[in-house]
Amino acid sequence: MSDPEQDRDRGPGPEPRDTPQGAPEAPRAPEPDAEREAAPPAPPARPTGRDVLWAGLWPPRVTRSQLIVAALLFVLGLGLAIQVRAASAEDSALRGARPEDLVRILSDLEDRSGRLEDERNALEEQRTDLETSSDQAEEARRQTAERERQLGILAGTVAAEGPGIELRVTDPAGGVRADMLLDAVQELRAAGAEAIQINDVRVVAGTFFTDENGQVRIDGRAVNAPYVIDAIGRPQDLEPALNIPGGVVQSLEKEQAGVTVERPDTVLVDALRSADRPDYAQSSS
Numbered sequence: 001m002s003d004p005e006q007d008r009d010r011g012p013g014p015e016p017r018d019t020p021q022g023a024p025e026a027p028r029a030p031e032p033d034a035e036r037e038a039a040p041p042a043p044p045a046r047p048t049g050r051d052v053l054w055a056g057l058w059p060p061r062v063t064r065s066q067l068i069v070a071a072l073l074f075v076l077g078l079g080l081a082i083q084v085r086a087a088s089a090e091d092s093a094l095r096g097a098r099p100e101d102l103v104r105i106l107s108d109l110e111d112r113s114g115r116l117e118d119e120r121n122a123l124e125e126q127r128t129d130l131e132t133s134s135d136q137a138e139e140a141r142r143q144t145a146e147r148e149r150q151l152g153i154l155a156g157t158v159a160a161e162g163p164g165i166e167l168r169v170t171d172p173a174g175g176v177r178a179d180m181l182l183d184a185v186q187e188l189r190a191a192g193a194e195a196i197q198i199n200d201v202r203v204v205a206g207t208f209f210t211d212e213n214g215q216v217r218i219d220g221r222a223v224n225a226p227y228v229i230d231a232i233g234r235p236q237d238l239e240p241a242l243n244i245p246g247g248v249v250q251s252l253e254k255e256q257a258g259v260t261v262e263r264p265d266t267v268l269v270d271a272l273r274s275a276d277r278p279d280y281a282q283s284s285s
Helices: 004-010 032-038 049-057 064-095 099-132 136-155 178-190 235-242 248-254
Strands: 160-162 164-170 195-198 201-203 209-212 215-218 221-223 227-232 258-262 267-269
Touching: 099 235, 160 227, 164 235, 164 267, 178 195, 178 209, 178 215, 178 227, 178 235, 178 248, 195 267, 227 267, 235 248, 248 258
Parallel strands: none
Antiparallel strands: 160 267, 164 227, 164 258, 195 201, 195 227, 209 215, 215 221
């Protein structure tokens, strides 16, 4: 048995020995939490093309300039659509037309083109005469007088004569109406008639046709059958314009009217209209 006093003198026991200087310490096992904190974070997943596209489109970021451009593009597209639709409608109408109608349309276009070409040549000749004439003032007066005469014919204030046709319409059944005479005038004008007269009434730009109490009135003046229409122009153009299929002559004959077209050597249009002075319009020159 040991002596207690000796045990107390020895102390609590041998203290741990110090590690010799320079000797490596034994590695400690890292704690689990510390190991997780020390690990680097995983890199984020790389976005796909669909994700990038969706992020660019949503939410929408619209500016004022983008709205203005979008509105302009919408208006432009609408105008183009309307124009294409109108052109398609015209093309379909021409496709469904009869050969006779197509021939008439082509002939009218050629006639109008020829008249415009003649008018351009006449204006160029007038300009050349003014530029080359030794007495420009006298040449200007001559051209002014000629222009006044031409305007007088169109306005119906002076008489006119020249080649043309005479259309005579008898109406035994009383079926001729004002709109039929108006159709005849419009066809003649479209064919190049320069002066027109119905019975003793001069037809001008402001002439109007009405039916009143079973009677045709032109500019308020009553006209009776037979209706005689004198038109000055190129007979080769005026007469075919009246005789086209479904035109003026056939429409009148359906109403049991008698229609004759003649080409006299000279057509006289001598019914005159008074030159009305305008109340408000004045010359700006």
